[in-house]
Amino acid sequence: MNLPFAAAGLIAAGVLAAPAAFAEPTAKTLVAQEAAKAETAQTPTETYEIVGKEGKKIGEVALAASPHGVLIDIVVERGSLPPGKRGLHLHEKADCSDVGEYKKAGSHAGHGEGKHGLLNPNGPEPGDLPNLIVLSDGSAQAALFTGLIKLDQLKDADGGALIIHAEKDDHMSQPIGNAGARIACAAIK
Numbered sequence: 001m002n003l004p005f006a007a008a009g010l011i012a013a014g015v016l017a018a019p020a021a022f023a024e025p026t027a028k029t030l031v032a033q034e035a036a037k038a039e040t041a042q043t044p045t046e047t048y049e050i051v052g053k054e055g056k057k058i059g060e061v062a063l064a065a066s067p068h069g070v071l072i073d074i075v076v077e078r079g080s081l082p083p084g085k086r087g088l089h090l091h092e093k094a095d096c097s098d099v100g101e102y103k104k105a106g107s108h109a110g111h112g113e114g115k116h117g118l119l120n121p122n123g124p125e126p127g128d129l130p131n132l133i134v135l136s137d138g139s140a141q142a143a144l145f146t147g148l149i150k151l152d153q154l155k156d157a158d159g160g161a162l163i164i165h166a167e168k169d170d171h172m173s174q175p176i177g178n179a180g181a182r183i184a185c186a187a188i189k
Helices: 001-023 029-039
Strands: 045-051 057-066 069-077 084-086 088-091 131-134 140-146 160-165 182-188
Touching: 045 069, 045 160, 057 182, 069 131, 069 160, 131 140
Parallel strands: none
Antiparallel strands: 045 057, 045 182, 057 069, 069 140, 084 131, 088 160, 160 182
């Protein structure tokens, strides 16, 4: 084998491959690059304590702003809530100071901007969320998304709250879907 000819072949192969490496990116390559960046980017999350009927911590809620709403991750500790479906809403004030009642959290976030209920043809309100499913051991985990409200709206001057109710939300009845008393609260500031 003649070494100069072999080297010339490698150089030629490199030259032929070079235009593809230095070509203008296509829409497909730009989308792939952006997707790769999005996978590695960290979305800032803010974590808040969930307190139960006695005012003690029973879990946490983590919120992350997205371009189209809010990602909500909920973890409730074992033995903290009665098993079954529980109504879950975002409320208008970051006030859980009336332990066990949690009425100081106010109405649902965006109350009056439509009727209550994810199934209501005249709804939903911005604070409406799916039910939280509590397991037989009293724990719960949920990963939710709402496009009905943005995090900066929830964290306005008086903040907001995540409220867990004693009963399931039927997503139709007014004003709270027959969800019953407020049994847990997380102040979102």
